Amino acid sequence: MPEGDVAIRIGGAAGDGVTSTGEVYAIACARSGLHVTTYESYQSVIRGGHVWFQIRAANEKRYSQGDTFQLLIGLDQQTLDVHAPLLSAPGGVIHDNDRHDLDEGILPEGVQSLPVPAQAISMDVSGKPLMQNVATLGALAHHVGLDLKVLHGSLAKMFGRKGEEIVKLNETVAERGYRHAAKQHKPFEFALRPNGEGRLLMSGHESLCLGALAGGVKLVAQYPMTPASGIMHWMAAHAKDYGVLVKQTEDELAAMNLVIGANFAGARAMTATSGGGYALMVEATGLAGMTETPAVIVEAQRVGPSTGLPTKTEQGDLQMVFGASQGDFPRIILAPRSPEECYEAAWRAFNLAESYQCPVFILTDLYLGEMWRTVEPPDFQVPIIRGLVAEDGGEGYRRYEITESGVSPRAFPGQAGLMFIAGSDEHDEKGELISDIRAGLPEYVDTRTRMMEKRMRKLETALNEMKPPELWGPEDADLTIVSWGSTQAAVRDALEILKGTGITANSLEFFDLWPLRVDEARRALEAASETLMVEGNYTGQFHRLLRAETGIALGHALRKYDGEPFYPREIVAKAEEVLRGR
Amino acid sequence: MPEGDVAIRIGGAAGDGVTSTGEVYAIACARSGLHVTTYESYQSVIRGGHVWFQIRAANEKRYSQGDTFQLLIGLDQQTLDVHAPLLSAPGGVIHDNDRHDLDEGILPEGVQSLPVPAQAISMDVSGKPLMQNVATLGALAHHVGLDLKVLHGSLAKMFGRKGEEIVKLNETVAERGYRHAAKQHKPFEFALRPNGEGRLLMSGHESLCLGALAGGVKLVAQYPMTPASGIMHWMAAHAKDYGVLVKQTEDELAAMNLVIGANFAGARAMTATSGGGYALMVEATGLAGMTETPAVIVEAQRVGPSTGLPTKTEQGDLQMVFGASQGDFPRIILAPRSPEECYEAAWRAFNLAESYQCPVFILTDLYLGEMWRTVEPPDFQVPIIRGLVAEDGGEGYRRYEITESGVSPRAFPGQAGLMFIAGSDEHDEKGELISDIRAGLPEYVDTRTRMMEKRMRKLETALNEMKPPELWGPEDADLTIVSWGSTQAAVRDALEILKGTGITANSLEFFDLWPLRVDEARRALEAASETLMVEGNYTGQFHRLLRAETGIALGHALRKYDGEPFYPREIVAKAEEVLRGR
């Protein structure tokens, strides 16, 4: 990593407090005005599993967790054994040598052992070993050159609700760790430039929740599932203050149907789940399509197939979401690239769902949803577009009126004179069934065709609101790296690295996936001299979609399906291979 | 229609006996050695809806129900009003003018009114009006030139289980109708050539059931859903004699999981459903994929989205089946083109499912599943291939052994020494979870990759057993008509018609859809001078798949989504338009 760009890693057993330790550090960095990105690796086990947390802080904006890390806090022996050999120099290992043995032989050159008597400090200050992490945090703050006061503030934020006394004890422990480190070693010359202008730090899913609130969400119905549960937890915690009804349902079938009922009644409602849970929403997705009821679905991907690796990341559900439910009907798929974009995707999703009266997906993943990143303060004054709504008491109201745009005026129960039945069977403009005594009669065969075309026209209308892929980097480049959704992070950082290799590359990033801006996509692909598609699944699900729509086969592909996010250097290596091959 | 090729249509209200009347006629034609194809149009209502049944009989093999019909039996007024104007000359309308009024003004030229006092005959013979249909059937037999004895035999087959007396009464009524018609009019000169060599008559789904029995099906778990219910009914009726356990489950989720349990235990088990029901099986499809458990799923498509038109046909679920469930895993998709091929698809599906230990779909549709057609007697000696199975008591058995083919040896509960746990979480070769305390550790990140690759390799191995598309007709042609599944029927008949127009066309037919024989597909498409894709859905779901796989965009598309099957002349018209446009 270049100067002014440092990643640290904290590892330990589940229950060791890896997450809270990392969080305090990340907050401290953000409050110091640094740009922060994080990645946490954990397991599908409640206690005892191995957890590690990487936090990157830099003077300039960065996107991914970074390839390398310079400092390691090892809270257990396994962390020292597994992660110490992976460190980059200059760097060090912060550990408590009263409790674990660091085999210095495994350290790369230029990486030092930086022992801290963390347990002893914690015992000394508080009489309990519980705060040993905080002692290592203090040491860490010194080594990277953070201000002790900022660290104190971050501890206060984290532990504030436990009372002032606890905060004080934590501060003392941190200070002792800091002082110990200061005596041992001068700060590394990482050239981080804390500047005091604090930044906001949030995860992709937190940002998405904010966007949903700004977009007027009124009801969230969900069944717990990693990595979507966090959305329910956040919403539940904020439900009272922000007037959101959070309903944990008995399963995902219920969640999706409940969201449809609520939207039918006029409340902006959403659900969130992961692939296995979404699989149970497939039938009701078609119900939303047919009844033209808005519905917002966050599909937070994780490793499949089936239960797979529940705590690991993948981009493997696009194909399911794209094909979900029998027959054809309009659907909209957004795949935000970053925590910032999660915010926008959320409020846009509600507007799109109500404008086009159809299901709208926000396709995130474990990596994006749970990564924390520093972001610019979001604009809370977002447009609220409720789409076509009928006036009370209109004579001869036709809920499914055939229009040029395909969009027909909605009515909400309680409105006078607009009573209608929303039906999952094919129906006419008024909403009357044509599946029973009318089916197959020439007149209604024609009605079916026209209703189908009306609904599908909404996709053409919606296309105008969809955003074309973004080309990032130089227009002319040796290589165009194509990606969608969260893979942006590694690609953008890879471009930075490539700059130093003499290769010019740019990044073609897709985020509004469906309806797809095919013309722009084709033009961009045709303009590329060489293309490399990077995506996190085995079969190249987006690659297939792109080819089906544009007919263009991308030159090269880099795919990952091991549960880990992309690392910039993997992309760099592949780019070099591709261009060497020319 | 050419000589020796006659279609008749019977129409009435649901409950009027349209189906049984048509069935007796179809049987009589089949027993007369004619080639029969049928199409029945009905509605999602139990009584009183409008039903019509078209039965085509010909001296030569035909595929579709045909474009035109020459004789109409009108059992109610609506039938006379709606269908009489659609008749082709020479032809006639058989109706009871004591009961309904045929407005002769609406008859096309050359079409005659052929009244029969059907109710009077029935009353006279049996004292009840119930057998009036049979009187019209008698008249019909005369008009097309069927042997009265054959009609009697067909009645005996149909009503045999109601007792000899009822059969006798029916025969008498039929004879009276026949004689009445004979006095009124000499047989039409349709040039049908009954030849006494009886043919087998069966529907697509009956043929599929036969194929499943031949292939060793032991358990069928299903939840009722048109048009798949017929499979359950047929199987239930044959369960005792053929040792098949038929379980109607509480829903489709249960059906699919039950099938997985049964296959895990070693019984060949299948389920059948339509789109909305399959939507509920999506999650468990991935379970079969991950645990490498065989499963055969008949997905009988009908009109979507959602409940749509439950009694109408469409090819709109390919995309759902293709994308079903999160993540990537091997699946096999067969789309038989004809009742004959349904038989083969069924037994092949079991062999493929056990050979590749994965879900295998048979994608039929309402049209194909319910159409009756005369077929050659199937060969009941089909190969039974159970795939790789471990020997009892093997030391160090690894259920998910990494092999070159991707296939690992199965073991069945009850086998000594091979105990293992099939798990939906990612696992190692032995079946132990790697999602909990191993997830994310470098060694197991690698295990995940290797397990994923092992599973996906099965698709490559299976490709060898998949059949390439069939090219029917002349190699060199002005136009290649591309279709999949049941659309073959109309395409093949369209080719016959095109022969008379100076256009040479051939038919490129896909039926083993996945894994797709891409090389052969590409070659065939590249060899075509002009291509027309014909499929029964709005967005061109197979078209999209073909383009994604081959990169080739087909020249033209004819799509239908009104619930009706394709008619040959629609394809002819489109073909003419395409070629005129050149």
Added chain:
Amino acid sequence: MAVEVHVIKSDTKPTWCPGCGDFGILNATLKAVQATQLDPKDLVVVSGIGCSSNLPHFLRSYGFHGIHGRVMPVATGIRLANPDLTVIATGGDGDGYGIGLGHFIHAMRRNFDLTYIVMNNEIYGLTTGQASPTSEKGMVTKSTPWGSIEWPVNPIALALSAGASYISRGFSGDPKQMATLIEGGLRHKGFALVDVFSPCVTYNKVNTYPFFRERVYKLEDEDHDTSDLLAAYEKAHEWGERIPIGLFYRVDKATYEEEEPALSRGPLVKQPLGLSQEQAEALIQEFR
């Protein structure tokens, strides 16, 4: 404003078979709605899929005719979005007690304030006659040509054990009692179940009008205490020669809607969308 039956009845003619028990239920529902003098614009009738589930089309109110088995969550969603609306959920025995059984029980334990009318014909009608979860053991159907080998569900006993607060059973042959039961359900605050014996004249040749006429008796004619849970269980398990209809059990308890904090400000649909300046600022503070 007095609401007459003809106002609530839609122009769409039911397509049920002549004699189908569902006609009686439609009429009883119309009568009950009229008795409550509910403005039909504030009524939503929600159903699944089945012959019975076509009912919403025959009322001139708002309606949602969803998918098979999911009537409960859709109805819940409507209630939670706007508790000013009266919600009638309806459908068949297959819809509610078969594929929808889980939702049914969870809805009851939550005590949502809605009325659920189940048109129980002990058969799958629309799919042309397969065994349903209430089909009796031994019943011959298309899917059980040698007789069903399953014991049927007992909806009344299940409702009791799930905690529904108004549990009743009617019979299409007695539309007057049924109207009273439905009206009682509409007036009841909490989950009201009205299970109705509704003969399918086409596919169920066992549980016919005469079958029920010979067997049913009214709970209100006997000394049944509708507040006694155990007595209700006892009645729920009565079957065979004598089959009770009427109100089995009723209890007052808080509804879900009453206890849900987000509804304390009124219906969700009447709340402003988006965030106020203060809310936005408070939120931002959390991320600093």
Added chain:
Amino acid sequence: MAVEVHVIKSDTKPTWCPGCGDFGILNATLKAVQATQLDPKDLVVVSGIGCSSNLPHFLRSYGFHGIHGRVMPVATGIRLANPDLTVIATGGDGDGYGIGLGHFIHAMRRNFDLTYIVMNNEIYGLTTGQASPTSEKGMVTKSTPWGSIEWPVNPIALALSAGASYISRGFSGDPKQMATLIEGGLRHKGFALVDVFSPCVTYNKVNTYPFFRERVYKLEDEDHDTSDLLAAYEKAHEWGERIPIGLFYRVDKATYEEEEPALSRGPLVKQPLGLSQEQAEALIQEFR
């Protein structure tokens, strides 16, 4: 052959939190299996998803660790394919009484011959602590930060009303009784439910070991008649100061497997595949 516990116990070490109630259930299960002297090759342990559902990995038998909520249909499929196998179904309260509730009730009314052990910790463990269908009203969890507003399901009462033929409840704090209950279930012909209070020491701070120790009493210590349905209902609704554990109800009735004609020739997996010549000819006749 005497089967020892160590033979049935797999080498895989449970990854449950130290102190988790599920350890007790595993041990009791091992003991019960041993007591029946079942050859582990003929045992299949089936589960869904959850902390509890990892249990199959800790036995050296066949196992199927499926998806969330679908343990019943998978277990059924195995039983129907091969009734020579003994099937234990297991999983959590969320798995069985939440998402899987419909299957649970339908399986009971069919009286499949299997034993279902539910590790009921009144919480969603694996997903880190949301309310479960058995969480008590008022319980604070991640999904109900202001207290749950739902009444919990009552699995025992539901099982009674669904027609299960062996209905019991154990407590992880009393592994001996639990082993007896599981063994009873394994020996019982028909559907056996063993609901177990299995404290989640990490996420459920209400229903702890002390909570149950203070409250539970054994039905066998009182004068409880396990053949009396109404008495069982009464006990099922007991909650609060005194909570009964033990066998609530038992009845002999035909199992589904016994009544299924296709199984009269023996297990499906032991039947020849394909058609005989005569069968083929008979079939062909139907289509002539």
